[in-house]
Amino acid sequence: MAKICPKCKASCKNATAVFCEYCGGVLNDADFQNKDILGEYSKKIKVLVDGFEVDRKKYHSPIPELNEVYEKANKLHSFLLAYKESFDSENKQIDNFIKKTANYLKQDSNFEVAFVGTVKAGKSTLINAMLKHEYASSSVTPETSVLTKFKYGGVNSLKITFYSKDEWDELWQSANKNKQKSAAFLNEFAELGAESQISKYVGKEPINEDLSKENLKKYTGSTDAVHYFVKEAEVSFSGFPFKNLVFVDTPGLDDAVDFRSNVTREYISRANVVLMCIKVDPIHNSELTTIYQAFDNTGGRPEKVFLIGTQLDIRNEPLKAWEELKNDWKKNIVSKEEVDTTKFTRKQGETNIIGVAAYVSLLCDMKKRGEELSRPQIKVLEKICYELFDTHAIDEKFDEIYKFANVDGVYKSIEKFTATAKQEIITDAKLKFQGLFDEVKKYFLDLNKDAKDTYQKGQGSVDEIISKIKEEEKALGELEQTRQELKAKIDEFQGQVNNAVKEINDAIDGVINSIKE
């Protein structure tokens, strides 16, 4: 293909020629335009380094023992923000890191036990069974819609925190990004007339409400428009069994309304212990992904993840079915290696996979307290009694049914963390920061490598051009001056590539080292 000379506009027939056969002008000018890009780079590096110095909002450590690690996390956060602003405003990976560090910095000093799992797995019912009361909103339709924390408190209270304007804008934007995916959310939002409530709730100061079933349903369930704007509900009561642990009920992971599942997905990294609730069925891929994410977040301590097989009573021959299912689950999540921090060890596979029938346990507690059970509730107890013991005599087999329901097994697994909760919070926070830091560092080291590769490739094409020039020198010996000009251009280009790569490396190394120190 012919080439048009940028200088004299003549059409040169030789497609590989470097010089114009009419005026001697350089034909491959595009090869040298990179230098403008590199010049831009140099400017941006300066903005990055300056941006890093800017005084940004600082997050404070919830406990003095974590001051130092929070200082580093704040630095990492401002480095990422400066990088985004000066270099790469569209980079999804940087956005993800920014979100993760902000999320990290916003965690409080509670030791949080998260109950996560797919919609309707029975998370809220398990919490209720452990608390022996129906505090967590549970239903046959998708229900838990906001993070709901349960903790010890001298007086019963329900505190509701709302999204700030910025948080809401971000949520709204992400829900509207993919209209097809968010159709369920947008329809539901419109049906509940939530639009007209935005100004009433977004940015509202936290409120305290009476701790009642109605209020819990209103703010944490999915039927009242207000739930869209609730960031968190906090239930405190004197009957909560652990003074230094907090239970966190979460929205289901595969909720048709993505908005809700995302709340849980983002939350998992902040929890100290994760109880992954899975209805007694083969594990879905999406559940496995969440389990691996939970393992990943433990900083190499998979023992802080529990797999809870829920609703055991709904299966025929439940004990046999559970044994088979448990062995099936183990195939994916128990390691064959002696040491493996990405899966359970064989021993953890025995202790951390627990089968329960939380609803059965809850009904037993109600019966024990002398509360009257409804006909369907009695039927649930009779059914499992018959499955296990071939009789409907619930009273006779009461203790054995209660034992089968095994909520105590979960209770005991959690209880062991109470003695070490504070130290665990500190260790967790340090390990989590290290994990985050290593992830960011790896990204930038790879980026440096890419920059070097680009440089080397660039170097290759420069060598190629030089060899072409040598070839053409013979034919175009008389155009010595142009050759000189071209040589100077190449030297300048090479010099700029060299400098830019060095500056990028130095700037990033400098920042990373200053965070590490």
Ligand SMILES: Nc1nc2c(ncn2[C@@H]2O[C@H](COP(=O)(O)OP(=O)(O)OP(=O)(O)O)[C@@H](O)[C@H]2O)c(=O)[nH]1
């Ligand atoms: N038979 C039986 N039913 C259960 C058990 N656990 C939960 N259920 C029922 O399953 C349904 C869903 O339970 P929830 O506790 O609301 O489930 P969830 O995981 O919190 O659901 P979302 O918050 O909507 O994601 C309810 O109707 C419960 O009564 C159980 O152990 N046995």
Ligand SMILES: [Mg+2]
């Ligand atoms: Mg629930």
